[in-house]
Amino acid sequence: MSDFTTRPEIAGTFGVVASTHWIASAVGMRILERGGNAFDAAVATGFALQIVEPHLNGPGGDMPAIVYSVARDKVEVICGQGPAPAAATLDRYRAEGLDLIPGSGLLATVVPGAFDAWMLMLRDYGSMSLRDVLEPAIHYAEHGHPLLPRVAETIAGLADFFRAEWPSSAAAWLPGGAAPAAHSLFRNPVLAETWKRLLREAESASGREAQIQKARDTFYRGFIAEAVDGFFRTAELKDGHQLEGRHGGVLAGDDLAAYSASVEAPQTYDYHGWTLCKTGPWGQGPVLLQALALLKGFDLAALDPAGPEFIHLVVEAMKLAYADREIYYGDPAFAEVPMAQLLSDDYNDQRRGLISERASLELRPGALPGYEDQLARTMAVIEAAGISQTGVYEPTMAHLAEKPEVEAPGDTVHIDVIDRWGNMVSTTPSGGWLQSSPTIPGLGFQMNSRAQMFWLTEGLPTSLAPGKRPRTTLTPSLALFEGRPAFVFGTPGGDQQDQWQLPFFLRVVHHGLNLQEAIDLPLFHTTHFPASFYPRQRQPGHIMIEETVGPSALEALRQRGHSVEEAEPWSVGRLTGARREADGVLKAAATPRLMQAYAVGR
Incomplete structure (x- = not known):
């Protein structure tokens, strides 16, 4: 792997700030x-x-x-x-x-x-x-x-x-x-x-x-x-x-x-010495934790962090985690959300067996006892929303210009700060x-x-109701290493936010990359599951991936059954991150994509 990065990983001791402008x-x-x-x-x-x-x-x-x-x-x-x-x-x-x-x-x-x-x-x-x-x-x-x-x-x-x-x-x-x-x-x-x-x-x-x-x-x-x-x-x-x-x-x-x-307290999951902290299930944050619970059964450190096997495993884990989001997540003040079960070893050991060498084309949420009616109702609503024939891209800056007039979506911004x-x-x-x-x-x-x-169907965790929080896609991250607060990161991007954060986190944890190296590697996501944004459709088996991953990786993913959509180089994701080492050294990085985000510090 080349030592070249698009910009330096910022390092200092006084303070660091990374944001999308x-x-x-x-x-x-x-x-x-x-x-x-x-x-x-x-x-x-x-x-x-x-x-x-x-x-x-x-x-x-x-x-x-x-x-x-x-x-x-x-x-x-x-x-x-x-x-x-x-x-x-x-x-x-x-x-x-x-x-x-x-x-x-x-x-x-x-x-x-x-x-x-x-x-x-x-x-x-x-x-x-x-x-x-x-x-x-x-x-x-x-x-x-x-x-x-x-x-x-x-x-x-x-x-x-x-x-x-x-x-x-x-x-x-x-x-x-x-x-x-x-x-x-x-x-x-x-x-x-x-x-x-x-x-x-x-x-x-x-x-x-x-x-x-x-x-x-x-x-x-x-x-x-x-x-x-x-x-x-x-x-x-x-x-x-x-x-x-x-x-x-x-x-x-x-x-x-x-x-x-x-x-409130964060939802957390322990992974290879790290504890990742996310929002509760009123946001999509726990999908990242569920994906980690699935992926901990694979030797990701042995894989090329930009190779087709790594990408395949990450995408397949995300498909399963996001399928559960659709069925079970919602405002906990209005619905009982079984997060303990969704993050348990028993559940994820069973779910991990669904990940094969082939890309899944099915939406496969887990079936938890006591939630049968909720599962059936939600799947019926998803089926009614339908399959996109033209591409569904909920807010991602890479696609704003392609939206039809008057339906231009918004996106999001992100901030990471660590002080001295x-x-x-x-x-x-x-x-x-x-x-x-x-x-x-x-x-x-x-x-x-x-x-x-919100859905306009009764009886779902995300059914519209006065006083209920919508299941937001906004999902910042904070991670502790061996119990010490060490890492903050995130990105805009609607349903893609945790999909881009996951490979970023894994590349830091398993491959020893610095923050800028991990951000600069090719990014990818899937729209296999229903979008959180109008018109709520999905694209089974779809992956969008930056073409800089290389022709051989793209072909290998197609051979596994993925519907691959090639994105232009440097067009996917808006990640930023900041880290504090045990000796007090502060580090930060920001994506070069779209030429807006910047990390500063000294």
């Missing part, structure tokens, strides 16, 4: 340089990403984070995934003539959770003031930032739709009535004023924590909530998936007023995409479209 990474490093900790840096980076990647996340979105606090000496999950509104009943949506919740428009919205989660992180784990962490985002919103070509393409593709159907979005994203050019200086003065007003109101309170709490009240019970409530009470707009007519939403001010982010004290953050903010929901007049940002992950 270089400006945001620099913002986070600035916070560390000013004496802030990893949590302060993550919050500032997150707000900056809302400005510079508005097609991938925004203030009306959602955010899970996995954190390690030295002061608390434990790993915790901060859940910023908002639930379905009180009026989001099956009857209400069925009355619209729906069998699936659309992927855009007002009906796709749940309570925005990201802002409260950021504030919780800042108040309870951080050390700096609200002004300290918000000022960089305000600066770039007010004074401008160079517009990413993909943002410009997204806006241009939707310009006519915005003008005709979403006038508030036209006002926000078509300055002077025209789509902005790539690399031009782009401003969002309305959002800048929103944050400045929120700051003014927050700073009317006395003390850091009181000001942060005042900001939470302002967003969820003050002028921001009032603007959201007023818009949703009156707006009836066309959504992006060509439903007949125009539709109102169900989100209300009372839903925002009742919401608060929460903290050993505090760690891995977080994957998303939602509030400029292309998937109309801009709220007077605020300068959009709501999310996460409700599309």
Whole structure:
């Protein structure tokens, strides 16, 4: 294997920040340089990403984070995934003539959770003031930032739709009535004023924590909530998936007023000296743990980390893990999710026997006693959603340009931070995409479209219900090595997030690659299982893989029965990661793909 990498693995002792945009990474490093900790840096980076990647996340979105606090000496999950509104009943949506919740428009919205989660992180784990962490985002919103070509393409593709159907979005994203050019200086003065007003109101309170709490009240019970409530009470707009007519939403001010982010213990799995920490089954995170439980029965260290046998085993394990996600995962407050059984040795020893030399073309969830009706109901819903004949690519940046107009998906961003004290953050903010929901007049940002992950069939863990969290795809990672917090990583990419994180983790664990080497190797994923995003279809036996894996590997995978789709070089995945060694040395890396992500540190 060549020693060449696309960029160096960053190494130092003071602090490291990796994110999906270089400006945001620099913002986070600035916070560390000013004496802030990893949590302060993550919050500032997150707000900056809302400005510079508005097609991938925004203030009306959602955010899970996995954190390690030295002061608390434990790993915790901060859940910023908002639930379905009180009026989001099956009857209400069925009355619209729906069998699936659309992927855009007002009906796709749940309570925005990201802002409260950021504030919780800042108040309870951080050390700096609200002004300290918000000022960089305000600066770039007010004074401008160079517009990413993909943002410009997204806006241009939707310009006519915005003008005709979403006038508030036209006002926000078509300055002077025209789509902005790539690399031009782009401003969002309305959002800048929103944050400045929120700051003014927050700073009317006395003390850091009181000001942060005042900001939470302002967003969820003050002028921001009032603007959201007023818009949703009156707006009836066309959504992006060509439903007949125009539709109102169900989100209300009372839903925002009742919401608060929460903290919970992570779901964990021990693997070759490592303990991997993920969200609970209200997200897809445990699929990575299930895949590890299956793969621990194979000698992966003996395999080429970019070879066809390695790729085959990883893909086949993921097919089984994701099949179980479809049947069993959901908000544990509403459904009993049998995670202990799904991660048990007995269960995975039996499931491992399903992995053969041939690619599976079947969706094969495990059959657990007591869940027979749930299994049958879910499989019927999946069958009704159907097989994609044209390709189903839920949010992956590599395919944004290929989406039809008005159905352009969003994606996600990711942040990893480790400070000199050993505090760690891995977080994957998303939602509030400029292309998937109309801009709220007077605020300068959009709501999310996460409700599309609910089914409109009764009796499933992911059936729509008021107050229930949708089964999000957002899945940051934190790993301990021999009990010591050591590694944070993640990626945008919808259902692909854990599929890209798995080979990254395995290549570090089994093959001794540094972070940049592991990121640079060819990536792959499958759409064998149903997508979490509208229209919820699947492609049995499919693999998308970067052609840089080589002709012989591609042919070997085809010989095993995989339906191989070759991706262009450097087009799949947006991984970043950061690591802390036992001696305190910090390391970080970011993908060169799409030429946006950057790791910084010293």
